[in-house]
Amino acid sequence: MSISRRKFLGWVGAAGLSTTIGKSASAATNKHFAGYPDSFAILHDTTLCVGCRSCEAACNKVNDLPPPDRPFTDLSVLETRRRTTTKAFTVVNKYDNPKKSGHPVFYKKQCNHCLEPACASACFVRAFKKTKTGAVVYDPSVCVGCRYCMIACPFEIPTYEYDQALTPRIRKCTMCHPRVIEGQLPGCVEACPMEALSFGKREDMIKIARERFRKYPDRYVNHIYGENEMGGTSWLYVSGAPFKALGMREDLGIKPAPELTAGALSSVPIIVGLWPVLLAGIYAVSKRKEKFAQTDQEEAVASALDKDRSEQSQPEEES
Template sequence: MEISRRKFLKSISAASGASLVSKSQFAHGAERFTGWPERFGILTDITRCVGCRSCEAACNEINKLPAPKIPFEDQSVFEKIRRTDAQIYTVVNRYPNPKPGGPAVYVKKQCMHCDEPACASACLVKAFKKTQEGPVIYNKDVCIGCRYCMTACPFYVPAYEYDEPFKPEVKKCTMCFERISKDGIPACVEACPMEAMTFGKRSDLIRVARKRVIEQPDIYIDHIYGEHEIGGTSWLYISGVPFEKIGFRMDLGTTPYAELTKGFLGAVPLVLILWPAFLIGVYMFTRRRQEMVETEAENFEIEEDQQ
């Protein structure tokens, strides 16, 4: 490949020009990451879900998970609230409608694919990664199995293969990362007969969600769950009943979990630099005092001898 002098100069000037333009005059000292701009997300409209569990079946099939203990058609699973585990990456739970006489509410649960995931911030081997496409994915090849991700996740999502003695892995929804990176859509979204889920750019989904909420205030409550929760999630929910009545935590705040340990980690270099300086100072001080005591004792002895 040959690059002409003219072309080279042109590209250089373009690059320097771009760098001049892109840096704002008001650059903030510590800019906060607000999520990859082009990330995908999924909007779940809880009012449309009928609890058919087609999404669970599709997820099971696409991830080649073992057959469930209770068949997907069996309604008896709704008798108790379930969570995800190493063999089930998504579950649909049934909650009684808080409005008297209203139909039961079905809520699909899976990894929320946080914009700044607690699991990724906790992991000491970078096994979790928030991809630019949106999914939070896991790398089994570096995981040491400390399970700090599970302790850190506020949504109780990551699960562990406890019964696997030699190659245990953390298991969770991948938002069908492989499919969406080949322009596909997640299996659960595709399988849903009610179009309860919409896949798309997260920024578009927020607009769609807001439109529905604004246009039909008698159906929806005015909250898009995941828009701001712990700094935003790729998975978004809108609902007809208050979220706290259907198993959502409302006390998580809007601060990304990564921020919670930032202060501590930021203090580490301070300790590493200031602590040795301080301790060496103390050591020198102690030694000097000892030397003074010793010389004084010697002088005292000399004086005594002279007398």
């Protein structure tokens, strides 16, 4: 079978087109994405965390962040409820344990690296990308600085360089993507002296968590936070205290963020397809009405004139 050059190019073009269409179409559907196979995750066992801030220090070092306001050895900062900032991609906060008073619990907060990230779906310039390693990475070279990612993130993680006049960036945890692709552990995981953080394949991390529930049922709440929250995340948490007590939201649901806007976006073709037809129809109807009104008027005028004329001519006949 011989194929002409033109035919071949046509096929290539069609294939290219269908890939693009396929891509954008799937982005607006409710297709379930369970994460890239063999992607990594980090399991944070809050029952093992002692709030030493070693992870914060390591994060600061590997990401070349400016020195903190208070040194990492100062543990009094744990008392206040801190959030991620442009200078700190991860923070550890201390909470009272409602089950055991006097035994506080610690929770390390950073980007959860959602399987279907709200930030990535909200970004109008695709500055965020879920990589195959599991990390959600950000590309400052295209970012416009609209900050919709910060609005969209249900975990309130992305931070913005408000003090930068010309080159403001979004700043957040990268799950140490550059280190991971070189075969190194994320900075925080490597630094943790208590093995409260475990790094590995996401499926394995879930298995480890379940195994711990089985072995120590009294120690844990039987729930892996992040397994399904917001469609699942690449950071997973287990805890002895209810997650709510650790300042984590339990009302986020399991629907991935892109699904929340998919419905609205899929109405675009309906509007684009339906409105012009409908409006052109209405225009035609009103135009026609106008024409009828005009002919009616003309007829009425004509008949009135006729009547007038015949009335005028009648007396003449009589006389």
